[in-house]
Amino acid sequence: MFKVRAIEIVLSIRPAMNLKELATKLGLSPTTVSRALNGYPEVNEATRERVMAAAKRHNYYPNTRAIRLATGRAMAVGHVIPIATRHEIVNPVFADFIAGAGETYSRNDYDMVLSVVPDEGEEDTYRSLKSKGNVDGVIVHAPRMNDPRIPLLREIGLPFVVHGRATGTAEPYCWLDVNNRRAFQRATEFLLDLGHTRIALVNGLEFMDFAIRRRTGYVDALTARGITPDPALMASDEMTEIAGFRAASAMLALPNPPTAILAASMISGMGVRRAVEGKGLTVGREVSIIIHDDDLSYMKNGEDVPIFTATRSSVREAGRLAAEMLLDVIAHPEAAPQQRLLEAELIIGQSTGPAPKG
Amino acid sequence: MFKVRAIEIVLSIRPAMNLKELATKLGLSPTTVSRALNGYPEVNEATRERVMAAAKRHNYYPNTRAIRLATGRAMAVGHVIPIATRHEIVNPVFADFIAGAGETYSRNDYDMVLSVVPDEGEEDTYRSLKSKGNVDGVIVHAPRMNDPRIPLLREIGLPFVVHGRATGTAEPYCWLDVNNRRAFQRATEFLLDLGHTRIALVNGLEFMDFAIRRRTGYVDALTARGITPDPALMASDEMTEIAGFRAASAMLALPNPPTAILAASMISGMGVRRAVEGKGLTVGREVSIIIHDDDLSYMKNGEDVPIFTATRSSVREAGRLAAEMLLDVIAHPEAAPQQRLLEAELIIGQSTGPAPKG
DNA sequence: TTGCGCATCCAAAGCGGTTTGAATTGATTC
DNA sequence: GAATCAATTCAAACCGCTTTGGATGCGCAA
Incomplete structure (x- = not known):
């Protein structure tokens, strides 16, 4: 009884294998292993294969936290959802947009982080997201007229894409909207x-x-x-x-x-x-x-x-596309703001017919 | 014109102030500054106040990525949402649960990361979430009979709380459910x-x-x-x-x-x-x-x-409570599994009345 | 033979925090 | 006056990866 339990504990506590251990096991330096796994050219193909095989065999996964610190990128995107109003997460449309965006992030190995904050805390949230470095960019939801979030995000230099447009905003910014x-x-x-x-x-x-x-x-x-x-x-x-x-x-x-x-x-x-x-x-x-x-x-x-x-x-498709646009903006921050207008199609169903004769 | 632009670039590129800089400015070691900010007792109260003031003045925010690496904790919680089926994010109930959980995470400075993955990829997602260290725990949604996710999560040692229960699972596990x-x-x-x-x-x-x-x-x-x-x-x-x-x-x-x-x-x-x-x-x-x-x-x-x-x-309240339970499990991994059954209240409205006389 | 270039690989320096183990100081004890 | 102790502070190691700036060895032109 005790023995079994002890083994379990050891198993569950043993930390995941890391780069250094893998390198040692292979008789290589961490540098080479890292490069082999990340597809850099300055490593012998035979070596690369050996490394890849070993990584898979010991199922090594690089620690995300370390990567993030080393590269200085968060590999994550934020969606800030103010509560209190009834117009955000609250809104069933929102869930589908998130689902679409999430698909894009998954495909690109980005995390999607949702911040649910009180209405009045939205601006502070953007500020702290930026200065603490939790995300590389954000999607702005449900823009209003003269939306204050747009100048704010530009000011603090956090890449963003707006889902919709904000009438009254003069400076160009990235958006994706339905016409x-x-x-x-x-x-x-x-x-x-x-x-x-x-x-x-x-x-x-x-x-x-x-x-x-x-x-x-x-x-x-x-x-x-x-x-x-x-x-x-x-x-x-x-x-x-x-x-x-x-x-x-x-x-x-x-x-x-x-x-x-x-x-x-x-x-x-x-x-x-x-x-x-x-x-x-x-x-x-x-x-x-x-x-x-x-x-x-x-x-x-x-x-x-x-x-x-x-x-x-499809608002889900809009989510996918907006997320792609954001990843693009993050990758090329200096590029001109992208803007994309999606057209809705007219579906003829059974709810319409000729006007009744007066 | 050029001048203005140059200044903007400098402003937006200047990295956020970090611990070392702040320490230098204060004539203190990073150790002391870190401790002052984190409320450790071994620092003079006068010093602490000086540090806090300086931190606020230069609006210093510790870099989340560094904290995560140094502490070995992700300070994040995962919600895995399989797509393809029509029962998850897709479900309007889900959004409210997420909103509730999100409130709890915000209050506790945890990030909520949503992973939207193809149905068949759910297990791999849990594995990689664990080994890459992206999250400290997860919430399991929409349990089915004999749900395979429960033994899996136990096996890989990723803390979790189930929203609902999985009939057929023998071993005890953490859950929160409505009766x-x-x-x-x-x-x-x-x-x-x-x-x-x-x-x-x-x-x-x-x-x-x-x-x-x-x-x-x-x-x-x-x-x-x-x-x-x-x-x-x-x-x-x-x-x-x-x-x-x-x-x-x-x-x-x-x-x-x-x-x-x-x-x-x-x-x-x-x-x-x-x-x-x-x-x-x-x-x-x-x-x-x-x-x-x-x-x-x-x-x-x-x-x-x-x-x-x-x-x-309220499913939103359930989200709040489940999230609290998860944070608790993360903080005390060795404790016995928590389980909580919420009672629904019966609201008498206008849609019921005595049975019509035969 | 010498030297240069290319292909490979590695040591070490970050990234920006936390945490351990000591050092310093002034007050207290004997 | 020496030893002890608590209160403060700090230097350095560490977290696990990326990346810079060399090494090393080998083939090949001069």
Whole structure:
């Protein structure tokens, strides 16, 4: 009994083999072993193979902490998530973005570190992340108008990529965004082409940059066809089922109700649908609905919910691409800021149809 | 122009002040400065204050990478998220758990590192996390029956805490779980007390441990009152809106339909509600519904959705507590495995009422 | 034969902290 | 007045890797 236990303890306590030990075992210097493993040219191919084999055999893994200190790089990327507001991790869209970004980091041997901090501590977090050297760069989530994080990050010299854009920021910076304006413009045009003229917008909160752009696209499309946007047909609220339900219910109760509704997300779209059906109307006949579909992996349009006509853009893919961009920025800090605009595609589903005859 | 640019570059390139520099500036040895900052007793209080002040003034932050190498601790905790399946990050519940855990880590100056890896790579990930020394411990998510990760982690000696339990694992291990069996037992009893006898269960996938326990609780409660569980009233599927809708619709179409339905989550509960209303029935009168409510921050029962009667247990709080447990295990690796069972509370909402008179 | 270049390999100096083992000093004890 | 002790402080080793600046040996042109 005691004996067995002692052995276990020894086994679990024995530290992992390190470079020096491996080198000794091979009768080589740590320098050569390190170079052999890292693919440097100044080492004999036969030697390299011997080293690689030995490393595998003794399953040697270089200690990440030592590498990080020696190279001066963190090999890690940060995502700072403020709590208290209901718009971040809280938001189911966020999880998919993180999943996408995480795939990229895994492939490149980077760690993804999430910092969950109180709202007011976000700036301090960036500062300390930088000066303590925990990460090589960060992704900025959910930009707002004149977002203070952008000048801050530039000032402290921490590489970053913004997911979305911050209206009002003058200096160029790295970002990756979906063309929200164009997406909602196209969706609106699609409805106009179907003969709709009373088209409503159930938007997200309009201090978020993407919501502003969506409204612009919607308004532009209407205006271009000579239709004056009706404030009664524009709502702005959280993107929840109940908010969608309420906004749509109110609009449908108007003397001159909409025949088509644009919803900001799948969830609010479900609320809109409930409102329409609750009025005894049929979606796609009396009332058309178009949603924006982030292509969430746990809630596929047409799989988990009936097929909505939608402007679709995978937020997970956006996560992958934003992460790639960030790694690139980290590798080439002096390069000009990259910017990338993804286009959403218009998916025709069963929730839209010709405008009902007056 | 050039001048300004040059200054910027110098500013952004100048490395952060380090211990040695600070020590020199103070006319002290690095040893003393380090000790002063870390609260060791063998340093004069006057000196300590001088050091603290200087550190703040020059805003010195110790380099995390160096600390990690020197102390041999990663000061980081891992969460491994397999992709490909639809049950992890993918799952909106997961985000809230992570947020809760993240709060704990922030408070304790630990980093939270998320590894998003392909399903089949999960075991290798744990191995490499351990041998490369990236983390001091991990949280195991979504345990299944006879989960292979538990023996693996024990074997490689990486501290861990399981969120949930793994039926079939013999050796004791650390876990934190909600008493799912009791929660569903109580919910079922509550319905029985209201006079219901045809009670249905719309469960999650039953290879997940929590789903098994919930069914047990449900079956036990029925059996204890002399009611034989009816297989036609038990469904098991993804916890999506559409799955809830389909399962409930099928049950309500039976010759002898249920008068009450237990749903595994808020989302599937919404599907159940849609099915009930779609049949022209009223929730809380003809059909009672009880859901399990994870108290998700982006979807509050009674705020974003009408109030359901529910068994409630905050998954975010679970994240906080599990993280605390893990930090404790890391600090005292030799201690006996901790285990903690959280009780869900029964929230009485508007979705339940007395059984309709036959 | 000498010298140069190339291919290999290695000793040692970092990276920026923590921690061990002593040294220094002034006060206390006998 | 010598020895002892507690309070402070420091020099140096160490954590495990990378990287600089040589060595070493050998083939080959001069």
